[in-house]
Amino acid sequence: MVAEQEQSHRKTRIVSVVAATTISLACGTNYAYSAWAPQFAEKLQLSATQSNIIGTAANIGMYASGIPMGMITDRKSPRLAALIGMVALGIGYYPIHLAYDGGAGSMNVALIAFFSFLSGVGSCAAFQGALKTATLNWPTHRGTATAFPLAAFGLSAFFYTVIAGIAFPGNTSGLLLLLSFATSGVVLVALPFLVVVDHVAGTGYKTVPTSERSRRDSNLLHRTRSNGSKYTSSSSAEPEPNSSQQDDDTDESSSLMSGPGDVVDDTEDAKSTHHSHYLDVTGLALLRHVEFWQLWILMGLLTGVGLMTINNIGHDVQALWNHYDDSADKDFVAHRQLVHVSVISVCSFLGRLASGVGSDLIVKKLQMSRFWCCAVSACIFMLAQVCAIRIENPNLLWAVSGLSGLAYGVLFGVFPALVVDAFGPAGFAVNWGFMTLAPVVSGNIYNLFYGAVYDAHSEVQPGGERSCNDGLSCYRTAYYVTFVSSVLGILACLWGIRHEHVLKKRLEGEHDGHRDA
Numbered sequence: 001m002v003a004e005q006e007q008s009h010r011k012t013r014i015v016s017v018v019a020a021t022t023i024s025l026a027c028g029t030n031y032a033y034s035a036w037a038p039q040f041a042e043k044l045q046l047s048a049t050q051s052n053i054i055g056t057a058a059n060i061g062m063y064a065s066g067i068p069m070g071m072i073t074d075r076k077s078p079r080l081a082a083l084i085g086m087v088a089l090g091i092g093y094y095p096i097h098l099a100y101d102g103g104a105g106s107m108n109v110a111l112i113a114f115f116s117f118l119s120g121v122g123s124c125a126a127f128q129g130a131l132k133t134a135t136l137n138w139p140t141h142r143g144t145a146t147a148f149p150l151a152a153f154g155l156s157a158f159f160y161t162v163i164a165g166i167a168f169p170g171n172t173s174g175l176l177l178l179l180s181f182a183t184s185g186v187v188l189v190a191l192p193f194l195v196v197v198d199h200v201a202g203t204g205y206k207t208v209p210t211s212e213r214s215r216r217d218s219n220l221l222h223r224t225r226s227n228g229s230k231y232t233s234s235s236s237a238e239p240e241p242n243s244s245q246q247d248d249d250t251d252e253s254s255s256l257m258s259g260p261g262d263v264v265d266d267t268e269d270a271k272s273t274h275h276s277h278y279l280d281v282t283g284l285a286l287l288r289h290v291e292f293w294q295l296w297i298l299m300g301l302l303t304g305v306g307l308m309t310i311n312n313i314g315h316d317v318q319a320l321w322n323h324y325d326d327s328a329d330k331d332f333v334a335h336r337q338l339v340h341v342s343v344i345s346v347c348s349f350l351g352r353l354a355s356g357v358g359s360d361l362i363v364k365k366l367q368m369s370r371f372w373c374c375a376v377s378a379c380i381f382m383l384a385q386v387c388a389i390r391i392e393n394p395n396l397l398w399a400v401s402g403l404s405g406l407a408y409g410v411l412f413g414v415f416p417a418l419v420v421d422a423f424g425p426a427g428f429a430v431n432w433g434f435m436t437l438a439p440v441v442s443g444n445i446y447n448l449f450y451g452a453v454y455d456a457h458s459e460v461q462p463g464g465e466r467s468c469n470d471g472l473s474c475y476r477t478a479y480y481v482t483f484v485s486s487v488l489g490i491l492a493c494l495w496g497i498r499h500e501h502v503l504k505k506r507l508e509g510e511h512d513g514h515r516d517a
Contacts, residue, residue: 012197013137017148019193020130023082024149026089026183027127028156030058030120031348032175034314035161035341039172039334040096042465044112045104048315048458052451055311056444057113061092061120063440066433069125073429074282078129078136079194081429082187085126090184092119097176119179124436126187127153129194131416132429136196146416147356154348154409161338161345170331282427286434291422294496296438298374299415301489304442305381305482306408309388311443312450313340313401316475319454320394323471336394343398344405351377351409359414370421371496373414378489380407385483392472442485450478 033055041051073081095115099107130149138145160178168174286292309316314337321328321336355377359370384403391397416432423431454475458468468474 009197012195015193016133016137016195016197017145019190019195020134020149021152022190023085023126023130023187023194024152025156025159026186027085027123027130028153028345028348029089029093029160029179029183030055030062030123031154031310031345032157032161032179032341033058033311034344035157035338036100036172036175037311038314038318038337039330040100043100043103043172044106045465046109047451047466048454048468049448049451050109051315052311052447053109054113054116056447057116058120058123059307059311059443059447060440061117061122062124063120063436063438063443065121065124066128066436067430068433069121069128070429070431070433072125073128073132074427078132078196078429079191080129081132082126082129082191082194085122085124085129086184086187086191088118088122088125089187090122090180092116092122093176093180093183097173097180100176101173122183128429128432131432133194133196135416135420135425135428147353147413150356150413150416151349151353151409154352154405154412155345158342158345158349161341165338170334172334280424280426282423282430286423286431289422290499292434294492294499295415295418295422296435298489298492298496299411299435300438300442301485301492302374302378302381302407302411303439304446305385305485305489306404306411307439307443308446308450308478308482309384309400309404310344310408311447312454312475313337313344313397313404315450315454316340316388316397316400317394319468319474320392320397320471322467322469324392324394326469340397340401343401344408347402347405348409348412351406351411352413353409355410355413356417359417369497369500370414370418371493371500373410374418374496375490375493377407377410377414378486378493380410381486381489382483385479385486388479389476389483446478446482446485449481450475453478 037051037055040046040054041048046054069081069084072084092115095107096112096119099112099115127149131146134145134149160182161175163182164171164175164178168178281289317337317340318333321333355373359373362368362372363370380403384400384407387396387399387403391400415435416428419431419435420428454468455466457470457474458466460466
């Protein structure tokens with residue numbers, strides 16, 4: 001009976017990860033902005049700065065809503081957050097589709113930016129629900145479990161632009177219509193299967209402590225339950241099965257409450273060094289910890305670099321092709337824009353998947369810090385900025401889009417696990433919301449700076465649309481700034497690695513002291 005129940009729970013957890021991954025596939029469509037932004041700006045006669053305001057509004061919606069959506073996810077349910085996301089995605093994209101069909105003057109920039117903001121809010125809400133579900137259901141394999149929804153998020157732009165390219169070739173209106181209905185529709189279909197198994201109150205699950213550390217964690221769990229927390233740990237339906245089952249149960253419980261996603265058993269308790277820095281710190285209490293500022297600064301430095309290219313690769317393509325081959329028609333340039341959006345999306349997908357799974361291996365097998373994944377991301381970003389500053393041939397621009405997507409994917413593949421490592425899983429959604437305020441600041445600054453640089457080299461055509469024919473000069477100055485940001489990101493990663501090493505030595509010393517006592 002116990003085995004059957006365990007098997008049933010495992011199947012439900014697997015299905016929930018599939019549902020979370022499916023929902024995430026609808027949440028990364030803001031990164032497809034470059035696929036339709038130049039055509040949208042041309043038809044509505046918008047400047048590059050105005051176009052970047054619209055794109056930045058989506059980023060702000062995605063990242064600034066992290067805290068309120070996180071509170072709903074943590075305190076209510078992941079499914080409610082996903083439901084809110086479904087509604088906001090539809091309400092956000094459809095008016096933008098109508099504005100494009102209406103042409104210049106049909107809707108002012110502020111209103112378009114507002115609907116773009118709503119599409120970002122919808123992406124954030126649905127993604128929060130998906131990621132939280134994966135985090136809770138697989139506490140001892142967080143890096144791997146979250147890698148799948150994170151990877152799907154990165155693949156989202158590619159998924160929808162390819163479908164639009166087949167169903168509506170060269171039709172920006174069709175792409176916007178697809179984004180309006182397909183994103184919310186995918187969330188609606190997957191929503192019933194988004195179930196949290198390990199943290200449903202009243203399951204009657206119980207963990208039997210088998211070590212001193214496990215007893216401490218069990219006592220903490222008991223106090224948490226006594227204080228009315230909705231989150232409870234579970235792994236077995238039997239209070240006292242065989243001894244090996246007890247060990248497995250305890251590992252899952254202790255990892256959920258205080259571990260980084262690695263399995264810790266009694267035999268490795270003494271030498272395990274990758275514990276959460278603090279137990280379930282959340283909200284404004286984060287601001288008192290240096291680990292929060294390490295992660296927040298690092299995220300701001302690197303996401304700003306990635307967002308500038310993600311939002312403006314379409315303008316890069318347009319500028320280089322206008323200068324390189326003035327015979328290239330608009331349909332050809334639009335197709336090249338779609339190609340680069342797809343390259344960014346696919347490379348982001350690969351980076352997220354590799355980083356999420358790889359970070360677990362780094363922790364479990366090599367006993368190293370996950371920050372090394374961030375260091376890899378920062379180095380790839382730096383290389384991408386060098387390419388962006390030097391490449392003048394548009395046929396080679398894939399190096400910029402590919403490296404940028406890969407670096408962005410590696411960064412986001414590991415970052416949720418870093419946050420859980422530092423502050424525990426119970427308040428993860430709110431904590432992630434605090435972290436995603438960093439891209440609001442850096443992404444806004446870098447995107448608007450890019451728009452100002454591009455506009456300074458642009459000319460207004462007789463029809464009212466703007467274009468820049470100066471090639472690399474149209475935007476190169478902006479990439480000097482992001483190059484510096486990526487170098488600072490490398491230094492921030494080294495700072496994090498050093499701090500974690502110092503903390504590990506301190507914990508080892510405290511552990512040895514308690515053992516001797």
